[in-house]
Amino acid sequence: MQLERQLRKAGFRVTRARRVVAAALATAGRPLSPAEVLAAARRGHPGLGRATVYRTLNLLVRVGLVVPRPGPGGVRYSLASEGMHRLVCRNCGAERLLADCPAGGLAEELARRYGFQVEGHLLEFYGLCPDCRRRAKP
């Protein structure tokens, strides 16, 4: 499984807390706030502590499995594998996922130029959703 490999490769242990947090993000299918992660993860692990959720989210980010995203109402976390291309309304926060991506081929180019090992990317377009656009007319 993805989680196990990523953790082991970086020298961390595979624990119940980490499994249940990753699972929460995976089944949610949308970005979650730390509080939401805690709530969801506790269904599979009632005694889970708040501090552990924060520690775990930070760890999963460092390991490359999870990505933090800002938004109205704080940072949210999602698996690095889903929803990395989207339209987001700067006014109301509405989001819309995109299918295709124009940035795919740049990884090698960037590795060569900067010595960076590129593993993924985030492409967000900011603007106004149809609703906010209409409302902003007058």
Added chain:
Amino acid sequence: MQLERQLRKAGFRVTRARRVVAAALATAGRPLSPAEVLAAARRGHPGLGRATVYRTLNLLVRVGLVVPRPGPGGVRYSLASEGMHRLVCRNCGAERLLADCPAGGLAEELARRYGFQVEGHLLEFYGLCPDCRRRAKP
């Protein structure tokens, strides 16, 4: 000036607090945390309140002048006009700005397809910086 136009267009007033917050972000040239914004902005407005900084940052985001970005140690804000293309190290948070962009031409396409009015975009590549890459080898 950019700030004035954006605020007026959306029906908000142009105040000293808003000017000084925007100026802080502009002169910093890098993403700032709310606390840093407060400190910087107080140089030009000693009595500035903490609550006002939060209110103002949220407003400037809604108006499209400022973009929030997550990172190790919380959300940071920067002008929407600078540094929207970067490499960021998932492990240590190091960043590196990019010059060119493969996503420029998609705005009209997206407007047509989704009714979204695209005003800007953020393209971030995640991975390991040269240092973390080396350290992760063994």
Added chain:
DNA sequence: AGTTAGTTGAGACATTGTATCATTTAGGGT
């Protein structure tokens, strides 16, 4: 199974963000 260092959970604590409200101020009308 035994050993041990990484990890956890509880709770105190610190920081960050929000709500309330009296006071001030931007901006349009006169």
Added chain:
DNA sequence: ACCCTAAATGATACAATGTCTCAACTAACT
């Protein structure tokens, strides 16, 4: 230039979010 009014501010109290410490627990190796 002066009023007027609604918007905005700053102080303060409060709530939420995030961090630290430490004794107890457990994953992983032998």
